[in-house]
Amino acid sequence: KVIVSVDTFCGHVASCFKTPTLSLYSGANIFDEWRPFSDTVEYLRDSSCPRFPCGIHTCIFGHYSPCMKAIDPQSVLDRFNMLWERI
Numbered sequence: 314k315v316i317v318s319v320d321t322f323c324g325h326v327a328s329c330f331k332t333p334t335l336s337l338y339s340g341a342n343i344f345d346e347w348r349p350f351s352d353t354v355e356y357l358r359d360s361s362c363p364r365f366p367c368g369i370h371t372c373i374f375g376h377y378s379p380c381m382k383a384i385d386p387q388s389v390l391d392r393f394n395m396l397w398e399r400i
Contacts, residue, residue, distance in 0.1 A: 315396045316391065319381075320347055327353045333396040335389065339381045340366040355392050359383040 316334040328349035338344055338358040341391070344366065348356065348365035360366070362380040372378035382385040 314400055315393060317393060324354070325349050335392050335396060337381065337384055337389070339372075340364065340376045341369055341372055341378055343368045348382060357384055357388060357392060357394060359385075381385070 316323060316327040316332055318327070318336055320336055320342055321337045323336050327334040327349035330372075331351065331353045332385070334351075334354045335351065336354055336356050338348070338356055340358070340360070340362055343360070344358065346375065348354070359380045361383050362374075362378075365380055367373075371378075
């Protein structure tokens with residue numbers, strides 16, 4: 314009933330079908346170019362990286378990027394619960 318996904322195919326397809334979606338984004342993608350355009354999608358991004366938003370596809374700090382690892386799990390759960398309550 315709710316999709317939680319990184320900025321990949323799954324999140325885009327879910328948004329096309331108006332499925333509530335929580336999409337996790339790094340600074341390695343240009344957000345306004347790659348985000349799904351749907352009112353059913355919520356986004357989480359961490360902006361604490363000193364190079365945020367870098368817009369590069371390979372993080373200079375290595376794999377996995379610090380901006381993805383810094384997304385607080387509690388904030389993901391809180392946002393998920395918000396989406397779940399809307400159903």
